[in-house]
Amino acid sequence: MTADQVAAIFLGKTSTLPSGATAAPADQAEGSAVREQFYTKVTGKSSAQVKAAWSRLVFSGKATPPKELGSSAEVKKFVAGNADAIGYIEKSAVDASVKVVLSVD
Numbered sequence: 001m002t003a004d005q006v007a008a009i010f011l012g013k014t015s016t017l018p019s020g021a022t023a024a025p026a027d028q029a030e031g032s033a034v035r036e037q038f039y040t041k042v043t044g045k046s047s048a049q050v051k052a053a054w055s056r057l058v059f060s061g062k063a064t065p066p067k068e069l070g071s072s073a074e075v076k077k078f079v080a081g082n083a084d085a086i087g088y089i090e091k092s093a094v095d096a097s098v099k100v101v102l103s104v105d
Contacts, residue, residue: 001101007043012063025066026075026087038088041104
């Protein structure tokens with residue numbers, strides 16, 4: 001996937017994966033360093049800007065925000081157990097249970 005495709009899912013602009021399946025995005029806990037780094041690098045927005053955008057989408061009934069999980073281990077477990085799930089974790093946490101679709105340095 002491209003960074004734009006991933007950003008579109010996590011910003012609520014689309015809910016569809018390139019395969020055509022409905023995406024099940026998983027977010028890290030609010031305030032976590034990995035969340036801030038992900039949103040800055042992939043979307044070009046701070047997590048506060050993303051939260052504000054989601055507030056508007058939820059209020060208007062247009063979208064449901066990503067499921068928020070408490071740690072990289074929880075995100076990895078969720079993604080490993082759901083073929084349509086997408087999430088982000090530190091590179092050091094990646095193992096054979098999940099597939100990397102975008103790597104950001």
